[in-house]
Amino acid sequence: MTLRSKLMAAAALLSFSFASAQAVAEETYTLTLAETWGPNYPILGDTNRSLKSMVEKMSEGRLKIRIDSSNKHKAPFGIFDMVKAGQYDLGHTASYYYKGKIPNSMFFTTVPFGMTAPEQYAWFYYDEGFELAQKVYGEHNMLSFPGGNTGVQMGGWFRDEIESLEDLKGLKMRTPGFAGEVMSDIGVAVTNIPPGELFTALERGTIDALEWVGPALDLPMGFHQIADYYYAGWQEPSAELQWLVNKDTWNKLPEDLQEVLRVAMRTAAYDMYIQTMHMSGEAWSTIKEDYPNVKFRTFPDEVIEALRSSTEKLLGQMAEKDPLSREIIESQRDYLQQIRPWTNISDRAYLNNSVIE
Amino acid sequence: MTLRSKLMAAAALLSFSFASAQAVAEETYTLTLAETWGPNYPILGDTNRSLKSMVEKMSEGRLKIRIDSSNKHKAPFGIFDMVKAGQYDLGHTASYYYKGKIPNSMFFTTVPFGMTAPEQYAWFYYDEGFELAQKVYGEHNMLSFPGGNTGVQMGGWFRDEIESLEDLKGLKMRTPGFAGEVMSDIGVAVTNIPPGELFTALERGTIDALEWVGPALDLPMGFHQIADYYYAGWQEPSAELQWLVNKDTWNKLPEDLQEVLRVAMRTAAYDMYIQTMHMSGEAWSTIKEDYPNVKFRTFPDEVIEALRSSTEKLLGQMAEKDPLSREIIESQRDYLQQIRPWTNISDRAYLNNSVIE
CATH class of the missing domain: 3.40.190.170 (Bacterial extracellular solute-binding protein, family 7)
Known part of the structure; x- marks a missing residue:
């Protein structure tokens, strides 16, 4: 084998190994x-x-x-x-x-x-x-x-305290999705309002209550400045x-x-x-x-029972369909x-x- | 440049690249x-x-x-x-x-x-x-x-119900580490027994109670077969x-x-x-x-208060030293x-x- 052919063979071998190693390293x-x-x-x-x-x-x-x-x-x-x-x-x-x-x-x-x-x-x-x-x-x-x-989401901000199921009837609340359907089923007047307008809507009384997430994301929204009652969650645990x-x-x-x-x-x-x-x-x-005005509350038992029973009913309807x-x-x-x-x-x-x- | 020197240069270049690419791929x-x-x-x-x-x-x-x-x-x-x-x-x-x-x-x-x-x-x-x-x-x-x-560990298995702080005085219990020091401080006779001998010790009355982990690791140990009372945890939340x-x-x-x-x-x-x-x-x-014989219990308030106060005291002593x-x-x-x-x-x-x- 001449020096030239030896070198050619070496180069070919190196070239092959180099290409496959490079493929692994570079893809x-x-x-x-x-x-x-x-x-x-x-x-x-x-x-x-x-x-x-x-x-x-x-x-x-x-x-x-x-x-x-x-x-x-x-x-x-x-x-x-x-x-x-x-x-x-x-x-x-x-x-x-x-x-x-x-x-x-x-x-x-x-x-x-x-x-x-x-x-x-x-x-x-x-x-x-x-x-x-x-x-x-x-x-x-x-x-x-x-x-x-997000962990347990809060039940929402309410301008007035909820002392009975009756207090929720006709109450205007922003709460979207399935929780909104449940709230609607127990008599709440559920409305949908874009996030950017929520503060003003609550401040002016267009709505009486709203649900967002929990303290970390609620604080920047400022709801605690205009609503005194912060309720425990049930809808998004x-x-x-x-x-x-x-x-x-x-x-x-x-x-x-x-x-x-x-x-x-x-x-x-x-x-x-x-x-x-x-x-x-x-x-x-x-x-x-x-904000010492803010008071933590849990819903009265009769409200929790009504929410739970409506949840079961609506889940039952979903199970029927699919x-x-x-x-x-x-x-x-x-x-x-x-x-x-x-x-x-x-x-x-x-x-x-x-x-x- | 001769063909030979061209090939030498190519081989050297390839060899260098190959070596470094291989180093990445193979180390x-x-x-x-x-x-x-x-x-x-x-x-x-x-x-x-x-x-x-x-x-x-x-x-x-x-x-x-x-x-x-x-x-x-x-x-x-x-x-x-x-x-x-x-x-x-x-x-x-x-x-x-x-x-x-x-x-x-x-x-x-x-x-x-x-x-x-x-x-x-x-x-x-x-x-x-x-x-x-x-x-x-x-x-x-x-x-x-x-x-x-492990999440919240259980307070342990007790053969008799604990209805007062008095019931714990002199009770023979296996509970190691810092919790053992706290238990000892409120009057429990704390003992240490190797894991393999725990079941027999509890069965024969060498000890009246013991603490292990929680249901997943307690079940294979069989304690529920010989002790009726399973207490809520306080020591390893x-x-x-x-x-x-x-x-x-x-x-x-x-x-x-x-x-x-x-x-x-x-x-x-x-x-x-x-x-x-x-x-x-x-x-x-x-x-x-x-095992319907097994009853879940929480310690009476006076026991919880004594445990908490001893915990504070012993932590205070540790803080003093270091x-x-x-x-x-x-x-x-x-x-x-x-x-x-x-x-x-x-x-x-x-x-x-x-x-x-």
């Missing part, structure tokens, strides 16, 4: 993510920024995420359609926004008188929840993953957001990057639950200190019957036994 | 992990297997973990020393096992009448907890990360395990693998909290169904004062309002 993916929220939205938007950071660091830049907020894509409630069609690879939204399109999507966010956040995560990850969510979203070419939990992933996108990712994305979503979702808790603690502490809705409702109900007695003798007993006001 | 790390638990230990051991699986999949095998259980390393309570010395890269244990060596390690597990699991995660990740843990472990060449939470990481190990990992390890630990820790909740729900449901203990105790107390009022109007009010027995 990168940039996924687009559409979020329902506006730019720099606190907590909900933080969750996507945290997802992006974890994914990009863990993959050393092989997997990148580009986030578009609603000012960019102009379709805050169009996330479902855009991810289904592959216009975006990922979406961050709440499942119950799509109840009009697919009624059984509602159950993956929260249900009145349903599970708390840890109970619902247990149902999702260790019982049937995750599988049922894929059944619903799989038909639409998407995977669905938990996307962060664990509102979970979701990440939707286009199935074609998921399938084209190599296994290691699928795992990077899955684990980062799981961590970011749990983190949002803890971050909301932290920020609600801070905000409630601020409200109590600066077999998959029935399957999900029954799975959640059975799980709650199993886990809540444990929550009662652990968390509830502990909190009742070690009261710090 | 692997195998970390050793010593766990306090025996092989295949439920829940606590599952958490390490889950960590290993996530890390290896996400890194495509570049970061591997080899787990040694206590049957292998023979030092279940020597994890601290072994990771400090670099005999193991990682350890999975509970911080309060090392109270004898470093008293302020105790606070990162749990404290009687302290924070619940979500409250404590909020303190760890969004307030001062994480930083304080590094202050304690940093002096020993280690990083400390949350390693999974959120026992968090920990991963210890040797600092030299951490520093030699490239940034992407540090992030892979950090995120996998964070997810696995949260998951353990949810898995314990799920399994305790199942186990409590089984106990209730198969400035860093004082700093941690005050940080936790301040945080609890801020967050618990929110837990009260959210989770506690919701659980009290929507009772499912």
Whole structure:
């Protein structure tokens, strides 16, 4: 073999090895993510920024995420359609926004008188929840993953105290979605008002009450300045957001990057639950200190009973109409019957036994 | 340039690129992990297997973990020393096992009448907890990360009902650690008995009561067969395990693998909290169904008050002895004062309002 042919052979070998090593090192993916929220939205938007950071660091830049907020894509409630069609690879939204399109999507966010956040995560990850969510979203070419939990949402701000079921009849209240249907069923005059007009509507008496989220997101809205009564929640004990992933996108990712994305979503979702808790603690502490007019109340028993009975009736109607809705409702109900007695003798007993006001 | 020198230059160039690309693709790390638990230990051991699986999949095998259980390393309570010395890269244990060596390690597990699991995660990740843990472990060449939470632990199994503080005086009970010191302070005859002899000791009356964990880990021990009274917890509202990481190990990992390890630990820790909740729900449901003799009880108010007052006294003594203990105790107390009022109007009010027995 001449020197020339030896060198040619060496170069060919090196070239081959170099190309395959380079392929592993350099193949990168940039996924687009559409979020329902506006730019720099606190907590909900933080969750996507945290997802992006974890994914990009863990993959050393092989997997990148580009986030578009609603000012960019102009379709805050169009996330479902855009991810289904592959216009975006990922979406961050709440499942119950799509109840009009697919009624059984509602159950993956929260249900009145349903599970708390840890109970619902247990149902999702260790019982049937995750599988049922894929059944619903799989038909639409998407995977669905938990996307962060707000914890127990408050029952809302009321200008006057509610001392009986009668006090709620005809009361003008902004409360959207399924909780609105339940409120309407017990006689509340439910109205829908855009978020930007809520403060003025409450201040001028266009509405008597409204429900938003909880202290962390309520404080910046200023409702505590014009309503004295802050009621305990019943309607959204664990509102979970979701990440939707286009199935074609998921399938084209190599296994290691699928795992990077899955684990980062799981961590970011749990983190949002803890971050909301932290920020609600801070905000409630601020409200109590600066606005002694604000009084915490729980609804009278007869109101709770009426709300619970209307919830059962409306869930029953949903189960009648759709077999998959029935399957999900029954799975959640059975799980709650199993886990809540444990929550009662652990968390509830502990909190009742070690009261710090 | 001759053909020969052209080829030499090409080969040199290719060789250089190949070497650096290969370095990225092939550099692997195998970390050793010593766990306090025996092989295949439920829940606590599952958490390490889950960590290993996530890390290896996400890194495509570049970061591997080899787990040694206590049957292998023979030092279940020597994890601290072994990771400090670099005999193991990682350890999975509970911080309060090392109270004898470093008293302020105790606070990162749990404290009687302290924070619940979500409250404590909020303190760890969004307030001062994480930083304080590094202050304690940093002096020993280690990083400390949350390693999974058992949620509220039960107050224990009692053969007779406790109706007054008097009933506890002289009662022979197995309850280790700080809770044991508190129990001893209010007059309980605290004894320590190896886990394998607990059932027989309770059955034969060598002890009158014992505290273990909660339904998921108590059920296999069989205590419900010989004790009728299961008491609500006060002593460990959120026992968090920990991963210890040797600092030299951490520093030699490239940034992407540090992030892979950090995120996998964070997810696995949260998951353990949810898995314990799920399994305790199942186990409590089984106990209730198969053993109608078992009655859930909460301690009388005067017992709770005595326990709380002794806890305060003993924490005060710890604060006196060590400035860093004082700093941690005050940080936790301040945080609890801020967050618990929110837990009260959210989770506690919701659980009290929507009772499912």
